[in-house]
Amino acid sequence: MLARSEKRPGGTAPTSGSWSEETDGGVATIGVSRGTRAGAGAGPVVIEARGVAKSFRIPEYRVDTLKERVSHPFRRSEYRELCALQNISFDVHQGEFFGIVGRNGSGKSTLLKILASIYRPDAGKVRMAGRVAPFIELGVGFNPEMTARENVVLNGVLFGLSRRDAQSRLDAVLDFAELRDFVDLKIKNYSSGMMVRLAFAIMVQADADIMLIDEVLAVGDAAFAQKCMDVFHERREAGKTIVLVTHDMATVQSLCHRAMVIHDGELEYIGDPEDAALHYYRLNFAHEPAADGDGVMAPDNDSVAVEINGRAVQARLLDEAGRPIANVEQGVPLVLDVVIEAARELEKPVFVVHVLNDDHVVVFGFTRRLDELVAQGQRVRLAGEIENRLVPGRYAIDCWIRRDRGFGDMRVQGLRLIHFGVYGTAPRHGIVSLRTNVEPALEPAPDE
Amino acid sequence: MSTVEGDLTLREVPGPSALGGGWKRSMELLYLLALTDFKKTYFNTALGYAWSLARPLMLFGVLVTVFTQIFHLGKVPHYPVLLLMNIVLFGFFQEATLIAVGSVVGQEAIVRKTQFPRLVIPLAVVLTALFNLVLNLVVVAIFIIASGVTPMWTWLLFPVVLALLIGITTAVAMIVSSLYPRFRDIAIMWTVFSTVLFYATPILYTVGNLVGHPTLRHIILLNPLAPIFELARKWIISPRAPSPAVAAGGYVQLLAPIAIYVGVCVLAVWIFNREAPRIAEEL
Numbered sequence: 001m002l003a004r005s006e007k008r009p010g011g012t013a014p015t016s017g018s019w020s021e022e023t024d025g026g027v028a029t030i031g032v033s034r035g036t037r038a039g040a041g042a043g044p045v046v047i048e049a050r051g052v053a054k055s056f057r058i059p060e061y062r063v064d065t066l067k068e069r070v071s072h073p074f075r076r077s078e079y080r081e082l083c084a085l086q087n088i089s090f091d092v093h094q095g096e097f098f099g100i101v102g103r104n105g106s107g108k109s110t111l112l113k114i115l116a117s118i119y120r121p122d123a124g125k126v127r128m129a130g131r132v133a134p135f136i137e138l139g140v141g142f143n144p145e146m147t148a149r150e151n152v153v154l155n156g157v158l159f160g161l162s163r164r165d166a167q168s169r170l171d172a173v174l175d176f177a178e179l180r181d182f183v184d185l186k187i188k189n190y191s192s193g194m195m196v197r198l199a200f201a202i203m204v205q206a207d208a209d210i211m212l213i214d215e216v217l218a219v220g221d222a223a224f225a226q227k228c229m230d231v232f233h234e235r236r237e238a239g240k241t242i243v244l245v246t247h248d249m250a251t252v253q254s255l256c257h258r259a260m261v262i263h264d265g266e267l268e269y270i271g272d273p274e275d276a277a278l279h280y281y282r283l284n285f286a287h288e289p290a291a292d293g294d295g296v297m298a299p300d301n302d303s304v305a306v307e308i309n310g311r312a313v314q315a316r317l318l319d320e321a322g323r324p325i326a327n328v329e330q331g332v333p334l335v336l337d338v339v340i341e342a343a344r345e346l347e348k349p350v351f352v353v354h355v356l357n358d359d360h361v362v363v364f365g366f367t368r369r370l371d372e373l374v375a376q377g378q379r380v381r382l383a384g385e386i387e388n389r390l391v392p393g394r395y396a397i398d399c400w401i402r403r404d405r406g407f408g409d410m411r412v413q414g415l416r417l418i419h420f421g422v423y424g425t426a427p428r429h430g431i432v433s434l435r436t437n438v439e440p441a442l443e444p445a446p447d448e
Numbered sequence: 449m450s451t452v453e454g455d456l457t458l459r460e461v462p463g464p465s466a467l468g469g470g471w472k473r474s475m476e477l478l479y480l481l482a483l484t485d486f487k488k489t490y491f492n493t494a495l496g497y498a499w500s501l502a503r504p505l506m507l508f509g510v511l512v513t514v515f516t517q518i519f520h521l522g523k524v525p526h527y528p529v530l531l532l533m534n535i536v537l538f539g540f541f542q543e544a545t546l547i548a549v550g551s552v553v554g555q556e557a558i559v560r561k562t563q564f565p566r567l568v569i570p571l572a573v574v575l576t577a578l579f580n581l582v583l584n585l586v587v588v589a590i591f592i593i594a595s596g597v598t599p600m601w602t603w604l605l606f607p608v609v610l611a612l613l614i615g616i617t618t619a620v621a622m623i624v625s626s627l628y629p630r631f632r633d634i635a636i637m638w639t640v641f642s643t644v645l646f647y648a649t650p651i652l653y654t655v656g657n658l659v660g661h662p663t664l665r666h667i668i669l670l671n672p673l674a675p676i677f678e679l680a681r682k683w684i685i686s687p688r689a690p691s692p693a694v695a696a697g698g699y700v701q702l703l704a705p706i707a708i709y710v711g712v713c714v715l716a717v718w719i720f721n722r723e724a725p726r727i728a729e730e731l
Contacts, residue, residue: 048458056729113728117563120463120725127458136561145488154480158562163476 043094044129046210046241047115052088052124054110055081084110085265088124092258095239097232099252099259099273101280107265109214112136112245116212130209130241133159137214138199144188148179151187152202159206169205177201204231210241215248226326226419229255249277250396250416253311274308274343281414308413309346309401313379314339315417330424330433334386338399338417339379346374351382352400358393363431389432392424466567466724474565481568482575489576500580501587504539508532515652524654525686529588529595533684534651534677536584537609541617541673542642544577548621549628549635556731566724570625574618592684602683609680616672616709619716626723629730649673654681655695669696672709 058080084107092098102108113119115126116134141158142151152173156166174180177197187195203211232255235242246252252259252273259276261268261283269279316324318335328334334355342349354365364386374380382399397418467474490497512528524530548570558564593599628634648671655678658665668674675692682689696702723730 045458114463115461117461117463118560118728126461128461129458132563134561134563137557140561141558143484143488146484150484154484157473157476157480158558158564160473160563162472163480 043096043239045091046094046129047090047092047098047243048125048127049091049115050089050125052085052111052114052121052126053083054085054107054114054119054121055083058082083265085114085121085262088262088267090260090267090270092241092243094129094241095236096241096257097236097255098241098243099256099276100243100245100262101247101249101252101259101276102262102268103247103280103283106262108245108262109136111262112212112214112243115243128210131160132210132212133203133206133208134212135159135203135214136212138196138203142187142195142199145186147184147186148174148190148198149183152198155199155202156206159202160208161206169207173198173201173205176204200228200231204235208240210243211235212243212245214245247280248416249280250419253277253415274311278308278413308343309349309403310340310342310380310413310415312338312399312415312417313341315397315415317418317420325420327421327423328388330388330390330392330422332388334388334420336383336386336397336418338382340382340399340401340415341379342374342376345376346401346403348372348403349374349380350402351380352402353382354398354400355386355390356396356398357390357431358395361431363390363395388422389434390422391428391431391433392422393428394419394421396420464563464566464725464728466720467565474568477565478568478571478575481572482579485572485576486579497583501584504532504535504584505587508535511535511652524657525688526595526597529592529597530654530681530685531652532591533588533680534649536581536588537613537677537680538646538649538651538673539584540577540581541613541620542646543580544574544617545620545624545638545642547577548573548625549638550625551621552625552727553629553731560728560731566626566727567622567720570621571618573625574614574621577617578614597685600687602687605683606680609676609683612676612679612709613673616676616712619713622716622720623712626720626727629727630723645671645673650677650681654678654689656690669701670704670708672705672712675702675705 088111100108100111110119112134113136114121115128116132116136118134118136141155143154146154149170152170153163153166156169156173157163161169170183171180174183177194177200179194179198179201182190182194187198190198232242232244236255244251244256256273256276258271259273260270261276261279263283268283269276315338317326317328318337319325320335336353340351348369348371350367350369352365352367354362357363368382370380396416397420399415399417401413401415490500495502508528508531512531515531516527551569551573552559552566555564555569559566559569624634624638648668650668655665655669655674658668675696678689678692678695682691693699693702696705
């Protein structure tokens with residue numbers, strides 16, 4: 001599972017104070033980048049879905065054996081019709097990175113499986129152009145008893161390559177996975193990390209025109225997640241069409257050209273990823289009005305509404321030399337460099353920055369207010385150093401942009417800015433490592 | 449952006465089916481899957497392929513002892529080699545169909561998570577068993593020549609026997625593998641039924657041995673496997689053995705097993721086509 005992006009700050013009291021620290025740096029971006037969004041979508045339609053519907057029969061009394069079928073011949077009619085999808089129509093253009101988002105059980109994965117020819121729709125038509133490869137899960141079809149070499153070929157054919165093509169891409173796959181030395185090792189002797197790398201390499205090298213991906217990003221360590229992101233960016237640049245099913249809004253906002261929200265099997269929204277994220281948040285809050293246990297959930301105040309206040313133009317961590325980095329060594333300060341573009345006029349906006357760990361716990365956070373009127377389209381830079389007391393692990397930085405519209409009327413919006421890792425060798429106890437001067441010493445024997 | 453060349457005509461997505469994704473891809477998957485299974489079966493065992501021979505040879509040893517020393521079926525010409533050939537041929541049918549039962553369920557991940565031509569799964573099982581059969585037949589051939597059967601031109605007709613056997617094996621494999629996800633009884637039922645078939649097929653005996661038992665003979669002659677085994681006997685081992693038609697008592701009587709054979713094949717195609725699109729949901 002990816003980070004649950006519906007987590008939102010509670011009614012954190014705004015700490016006021018003018019704040020306009022600025023640092024200059026390079027323009028290269030990691031994580032959130034929107035450089036190529038414009039211009040996509042102009043290509044020809046490569047996926048066309050019209051009125052797709054699918055329902056599953058959930059038997060109330062499951063007839064699984066012949067005896068039951070024979071002894072209760074009419075029992076079979078006792079099922080519940082579960083409508084997974086109804087009347088879904090959309091187009092995806094060549095070169096588009098298209099997101100399908102929705103809550104668990106909304107039907108998004110069913111839709112992907114219909115696109116992938118795994119399920120047959122009850123009604124409606126899907127038409128596609130080009131070679132399609134579905135990646136519902138990494139490592140499907142791996143045979144643990146076979147060597148990597150044999151598995152690469154088998155998997156390549158499984159994902160639509162011819163046998164000759166699959167064989168000729170063996171080297172490329174092994175290089176990408178950095179597993180050249182283990183080509184004749186049986187997969188069962190691979191570590192899970194190696195296996196994931198191999199599976200992902202096959203997916204990348206299968207080089208389908210249309211890739212259908214179901215949250216495969218959810219696996220692997222920080223470096224691997226970064227590699228996935230890089231690959232997705234690269235595929236996107238190469239004009240490949242990618243359909244990604246996810247419920248991580250950060251991924252949607254940072255990668256997708258367009259996104260579609262499915263709710264209870266129906267098309268809720270299709271279009272701009274920010275708006276899609278907004279719809280998604282609204283759906284979540286409609287169902288979970290109260291704050292959950294760890295206190296970082298939905299607004300506890302009815303007058304707090306979700307809206308789009310801005311978007312991240314640039315979000316990155318830098319090293320001492322000002323170069324963007326994906327991972328930070330333990331103890332080395334986090335140098336944050338974020339540029340946010342106001343999507344509307346913001347009167348004295350408040351920026352709440354949260355550092356979350358892998359368990360979605362806000363390890364640390366701070367609030368800054370900009371005592372200015374920010375015009376629509378104007379950019380705000382959030383930059384500076386954060387002391388790094390984090391234990392090794394995987395983290396995310398969120399920023400909540402809030403504007404106060406008079407008494408009690410607050411509008412907030414969450415942005416997942418950065419995913420990063422902290423590496424180091426110190427043993428991991430708890431969620432932060434604080435400085436201490438507690439030392440053990442031998443107690444002198446009481447002289448009697 | 450538009451750097452991807454190639455055909456951009458929209459084609460209707462076919463949905464899951466028996467041979468979805470094209471004939472060529474299906475063939476390649478079939479070959480790879482069967483090869484994988486074959487290697488998996490023998491590569492980790494100390495004696496490797498020898499084991500696949502050990503089973504029919506042991507069964508052969510026991511049966512040949514029982515039926516020549518105790519029950520005196522020895523008057524059938526070249527009984528031991530006939531028995532060995534029959535056991536190997538039936539072994540193929542039994543192995544392929546029994547493994548096929550659970551094959552689609554066993555490949556659950558592939559069926560539910562990739563676009564996979566369903567038919568390839570049972571076919572791969574049959575193909576794996578066929579690899580075995582071919583290797584076993586080499587041994588059978590050695591035995592046949594060693595036991596002094598005179599070589600004859602009808603040996604060249606053996607592929608016909610093989611084709612008929614592969615046909616019915618494939619049909620049964622398709623039926624049991626596609627029904628198993630919905631009716632788990634198939635596994636037990638088929639284990640029992642295939643054992644019954646072993647005795648209801650002229651393997652240990654010939655149809656000629658049944659002269660004194662007309663009812664039994666009628667039942668056994670309904671078995672579509674019976675004419676196949678009779679053909680094999682006549683063409684390979686004893687040319688003077690009655691042809692299937694003669695053994696059945698006329699061509700008209702032969703129509704029954706032929707009709708059943710064709711019926712099973714048609715049923716297989718119908719059931720498989722009907723179940724294939726739904727298998728991913730039933731698992």
